[in-house]
Amino acid sequence: MGCCVSTNIGGKQRTRKTFSDHVSAFQHTSSIPNRIFANGKSRSSCIFTQQGRKGINQDAMIVWEDFMAEDVTFCGVFDGHGPHGHLVARKVRDTLPIKLFAFLDSYKSKKNRSNTFICCNGDPGLDETADCEEEKPELLWSEAFLKSYKSMDKELKSHPNLDCFCSGSTAVTIVKQGSNLFMGSIGDSRAIMASKDINDSLIAIQLTVDLKPDLPREAERIKRCKGRVFALQDEPEVSRVWLPFDDAPGLAMARAFGDFCLKDFGVISIPEVSHRILTESDKFIVLASDGIWDVLSNQQVIEIVSSAPTRSSAARILVDSAAREWKSKYPTSKMDDCAVVCMFLDGKMDSESDNEEHGFSSATLQSNAGESDDGQNPEPFLQRNPTVRSSKEINSDAHRREQNNVAVEGNGDATTIEVNEDQNWSGLEGVTRVNSLVQLPRFSQEQPRT
Numbered sequence: 001m002g003c004c005v006s007t008n009i010g011g012k013q014r015t016r017k018t019f020s021d022h023v024s025a026f027q028h029t030s031s032i033p034n035r036i037f038a039n040g041k042s043r044s045s046c047i048f049t050q051q052g053r054k055g056i057n058q059d060a061m062i063v064w065e066d067f068m069a070e071d072v073t074f075c076g077v078f079d080g081h082g083p084h085g086h087l088v089a090r091k092v093r094d095t096l097p098i099k100l101f102a103f104l105d106s107y108k109s110k111k112n113r114s115n116t117f118i119c120c121n122g123d124p125g126l127d128e129t130a131d132c133e134e135e136k137p138e139l140l141w142s143e144a145f146l147k148s149y150k151s152m153d154k155e156l157k158s159h160p161n162l163d164c165f166c167s168g169s170t171a172v173t174i175v176k177q178g179s180n181l182f183m184g185s186i187g188d189s190r191a192i193m194a195s196k197d198i199n200d201s202l203i204a205i206q207l208t209v210d211l212k213p214d215l216p217r218e219a220e221r222i223k224r225c226k227g228r229v230f231a232l233q234d235e236p237e238v239s240r241v242w243l244p245f246d247d248a249p250g251l252a253m254a255r256a257f258g259d260f261c262l263k264d265f266g267v268i269s270i271p272e273v274s275h276r277i278l279t280e281s282d283k284f285i286v287l288a289s290d291g292i293w294d295v296l297s298n299q300q301v302i303e304i305v306s307s308a309p310t311r312s313s314a315a316r317i318l319v320d321s322a323a324r325e326w327k328s329k330y331p332t333s334k335m336d337d338c339a340v341v342c343m344f345l346d347g348k349m350d351s352e353s354d355n356e357e358h359g360f361s362s363a364t365l366q367s368n369a370g371e372s373d374d375g376q377n378p379e380p381f382l383q384r385n386p387t388v389r390s391s392k393e394i395n396s397d398a399h400r401r402e403q404n405n406v407a408v409e410g411n412g413d414a415t416t417i418e419v420n421e422d423q424n425w426s427g428l429e430g431v432t433r434v435n436s437l438v439q440l441p442r443f444s445q446e447q448p449r450t
Contacts, residue, residue, distance in 0.1 A: 035064040035065075044065065046315045046341075047340065048340050049339040050319045052291060058337055060078045060090050062341075068101055072176070073175070075173070076171060078170060078339075079189050079289040079290060082168060088156065096148060099151050099152055100144055100175070137180060146184075146271065157260055164258035165259075165261050168251075168257050169258060170253060170289070174207070176278075176345075181277070182273075183276070184272070184273045185271055186269055188212055189208075189290060190210055192205060192285070193205045193207055193282055194286075203299070208272065208274075214229070215254065222266030226244045227242065241253075241265070241267055255267065255272075285345065286305060288318070291339070292319070295329060296318075305342055311349055
């Protein structure tokens with residue numbers, strides 16, 4: 001029978017921070033270094049969000065550089081829906097990356113402990129440790145995304161002050177670790193990448209799939225669980241998920257956080273996970289909510305971002321371009337909220353002088369520490385968010401931009417990875433694309449649980 005002895009692999013013991021060392025910092029996420037979630041920029045990224053014409057801005061976004069390690073960056077965009085969608089999106093924004101962090105930290109701790117035990121049975125050179133074979137990073141990150149998303153949805157379900165029965169959020173999240181890109185997403189927020197082709201032209205590569213109810217595999221699962229999928233007569237291009245015996249709630253996506261009224265009928269929170277190796281041809285990544293994709297093609301987005309006068313203004317200019325497209329194409333429709341993250345893969349950003357020249361001062365580029373991070377309030381947090389501009393401010397900015405001709409117009413067709421759906425879907429005139437939850441009397445009167 002073999003004996004086990006504890007040993008220190010590598011000689012000198014190295015002190016390593018564990019997840020418990022970061023708990024106190026995570027209690028106040030707005031103070032975490034290298035994490036931005038309001039309009040502004042980081043070392044390699046810029047982010048911008050603008051309220052639409054459907055009420056409070058329900059979009060949220062985040063860039064977290066030096067996430068776990070110096071060469072790791074976490075980015076995400078979250079689009080809330082339903083009466084408390086803005087709170088759900090913010091809660092997911094603040095909690096999901098911490099869950100990813102916790103899972104990976106726990107895995108590393110267990111691996112380090114297992115490597116300190118050498119079991120011998122007469123052959124001192126035989127290592128029977130179960131983890132002797134190095135796990136592939138893509139498998140580890142895939143498991144991390146799956147378990148973190150599951151834990152996130154479980155926490156929302158049991159949250160004492162956040163009613164997610166008829167409210168939820170999408171999520172498109174990426175982690176860049178060196179030349180590795182790991183992705184996890186649910187709902188219809190999207191990530192694309194700009195890459196140079198053999199002719200040195202920028203093309204758009206779609207990184208995630210819009211998980212809508214009209215996708216055959218999604219519709220099959222929902223129907224198998226007794227849910228129904230169909231579009232209303234006045235919006236035939238928007239498939240929605242409905243309860244088996246009631247024309248409610250009409251969810252316009254097949255996967256989402258929250259929306260527990262439909263979780264027994266085929267709507268899931270299991271992310272679509274993928275991995276990609278970055279090359280020198282890959283230039284930047286854009287994550288955005290569907291307020292962008294409803295009116296702009298993938299290729300148009302790439303051209304707008306690449307033509308921005310400064311990198312730090314790229315996200316703002318993209319949102320401005322989408323706003324003009326909403327007004328031009330669908331003047332009677334309510335513009336959706338827009339949230340954008342632009343991450344430049346060479347890790348470079350503009351100088352401070354360039355930012356000031358194009359209207360970004362140091363003050364406007366700082367994160368908004370006053371925003372409610374955790375959604376703990378029993379009532380929806382309805383104070384005006386500094387990242388959301390009033391209609392007067394929006395109209396003033398639009399007038400100024402028209403005078404200065406700052407707009408960058410894109411053209412051309414999108415070149416994407418193979419996805420079995422229409423990449424250029426746009427909202428119908430006179431019809432809002434939001435969930436019909438808030439329009440149904442039985443759901444609109446619900447109050448948050450205390």
